[in-house]
Amino acid sequence: MRSIAENPISGGTLFEGPLKRDHFVSPHSPSVSSHIVSESSGRSSAMYILLTLGLLGSFAKGFPTLDQRATDPAIWGYGTNTTGGAGAATSSIYTVHNYNEFKTALNNGGAPNAAKIIYIDGVISGSTLADGTPATQAYFARNTVYNWDLYLQSFNATYKAELAASSDPADAEKLALLNAQGTARSAAAVEQKKQVYIKIGANTSIIGKKDATVARVEEIALAIDSTTNVIFQDFEVYSPIDLFPEWDPTDGSTGNWNSAYDAISVIKSTNVWIDHLSVSDTNHPDSDEPTVFGHKVQRHDGAIDITDGSDLVTVSFTKIFNHDKTNLLGGSDSKTTDRGKLRVTFYGNHWQNSQQRSPRVRFGTVHTFNNYFEGSLAEPHALIYYLGMGINSTIISEANSFDIAGPADANAAADYVIGQYKGHVFSDNRSMVNGAFPDLEAVAKKKYDSAKAAEVAAAAAAGRAVAEWATYDYTDQTTLPTYFYRQKKAEDVKKWVLDNAGHGKL
Numbered sequence: 001m002r003s004i005a006e007n008p009i010s011g012g013t014l015f016e017g018p019l020k021r022d023h024f025v026s027p028h029s030p031s032v033s034s035h036i037v038s039e040s041s042g043r044s045s046a047m048y049i050l051l052t053l054g055l056l057g058s059f060a061k062g063f064p065t066l067d068q069r070a071t072d073p074a075i076w077g078y079g080t081n082t083t084g085g086a087g088a089a090t091s092s093i094y095t096v097h098n099y100n101e102f103k104t105a106l107n108n109g110g111a112p113n114a115a116k117i118i119y120i121d122g123v124i125s126g127s128t129l130a131d132g133t134p135a136t137q138a139y140f141a142r143n144t145v146y147n148w149d150l151y152l153q154s155f156n157a158t159y160k161a162e163l164a165a166s167s168d169p170a171d172a173e174k175l176a177l178l179n180a181q182g183t184a185r186s187a188a189a190v191e192q193k194k195q196v197y198i199k200i201g202a203n204t205s206i207i208g209k210k211d212a213t214v215a216r217v218e219e220i221a222l223a224i225d226s227t228t229n230v231i232f233q234d235f236e237v238y239s240p241i242d243l244f245p246e247w248d249p250t251d252g253s254t255g256n257w258n259s260a261y262d263a264i265s266v267i268k269s270t271n272v273w274i275d276h277l278s279v280s281d282t283n284h285p286d287s288d289e290p291t292v293f294g295h296k297v298q299r300h301d302g303a304i305d306i307t308d309g310s311d312l313v314t315v316s317f318t319k320i321f322n323h324d325k326t327n328l329l330g331g332s333d334s335k336t337t338d339r340g341k342l343r344v345t346f347y348g349n350h351w352q353n354s355q356q357r358s359p360r361v362r363f364g365t366v367h368t369f370n371n372y373f374e375g376s377l378a379e380p381h382a383l384i385y386y387l388g389m390g391i392n393s394t395i396i397s398e399a400n401s402f403d404i405a406g407p408a409d410a411n412a413a414a415d416y417v418i419g420q421y422k423g424h425v426f427s428d429n430r431s432m433v434n435g436a437f438p439d440l441e442a443v444a445k446k447k448y449d450s451a452k453a454a455e456v457a458a459a460a461a462a463g464r465a466v467a468e469w470a471t472y473d474y475t476d477q478t479t480l481p482t483y484f485y486r487q488k489k490a491e492d493v494k495k496w497v498l499d500n501a502g503h504g505k506l
Helices: 048-053 099-110 148-153 157-165 169-179 181-196 410-414 440-462 490-500
Strands: 036-039 093-096 116-120 122-125 197-199 204-208 215-218 221-225 228-233 236-238 246-248 256-258 264-267 270-275 278-280 304-307 311-316 319-325 343-347 350-356 365-369 372-376 387-390 394-398 401-405 418-421 425-429 485-488
Touching: 093 099, 099 116, 099 122, 099 197, 116 215, 148 169, 148 181, 157 169, 169 181, 181 197, 372 490, 387 394, 387 425, 387 440, 401 490, 418 440, 425 440, 485 490
Parallel strands: 036 485, 093 116, 116 204, 122 215, 197 221, 204 228, 215 236, 221 264, 228 270, 236 278, 264 304, 270 311, 278 319, 311 343, 319 350, 343 365, 350 372, 365 394, 372 401, 387 418, 394 425
Antiparallel strands: 246 256
């Protein structure tokens, strides 16, 4: 146990208690991680109004602050310099109640990248067209020959061969209709994307109105795409349903269903803060979908995915629940240009019934601390893993709390915390699993070493070179970020997160 040390950043104290630090490298001192302060009380981001209005200096009274101090930065983590719509002109501050108003506000009078603040008061739904009529599957496919049953039948090679061998003109027509389904599906999907995929311009804050009965975005794919400086805060997000999911028989060894839309995507973008959201598949989880070709049909993709060189992102006090593929960081093992980017902080978040990717990381550096993970090995949301170690990634885990129903003990549960996907760098600082403190680093090392050995053996058998990812040794030597943050003990994380994560809790 280390002693209390003076914190030169906050002027307070650093309390490490039983937390271990020996494998972390502090950028400030070889012996003191001076940018961390542990506290026993909670924290809220109630400064969001002042942040977006550029009035942080006046933050003092009237807001629940928990352990957030007036001298602390408003945003902790890699996204700390995000300001969103701060300084927006009065004419660029909007309150929106429906899809049309939302789109108009984002356009901001023809200046979509100028500072703007958009308050959500009501349900912003992509399921209604501009003229008020429902946006249905039939509407999007109206100019095509797409039909779900025919699309599935188009993969029946035996039936298609019978039609091809027939001399009946009707069978020839049936075959032509089946062969047209792939193109028809793609065309209909393009029409749906025009409705639901909404790009967010730079210098934008989207915030749930404080006194709103409901503040929700649904059936919309919120795309922070090729932009910078965006804040999402204090509203619900219902993941959009892909009405035209694609079956790819070449995806994996047995094929896979693929959906086009994330609830929130961060693509080629920097300086993003996502805070106090509630993100779910609502009443349409993929677990309710039928099994076709041996796999559940996928109507949703990621909850919050961060890809294509995005950087400097913080996700805080957000609840993500009843979702399968939750947070993907880095979209491909071959996207080597992501190296040095994809720096993301997760803290104070609640993953409930997230089956995988909480997050899964390729190339990036993720600092995940003081989050609460709640899951089960039972259907319909059976846990696969939480933290996915992907190629050339670094995951720094600190004082997280995991509750996993089903395993016999904490050591068995710890096996579900780590997913191995060619990653070799992972450190953990006293995270709690099912009320105990198993060695998550040992789990990570065992899984990487096993994957590495399998690749070395496969390369030898095939007479080829070992893949680059398998040429490394596992390491728990990681460098803590230099930004300011406060850290709670793992024992206190569950209650703190449940009290603070999600919309309506500022």
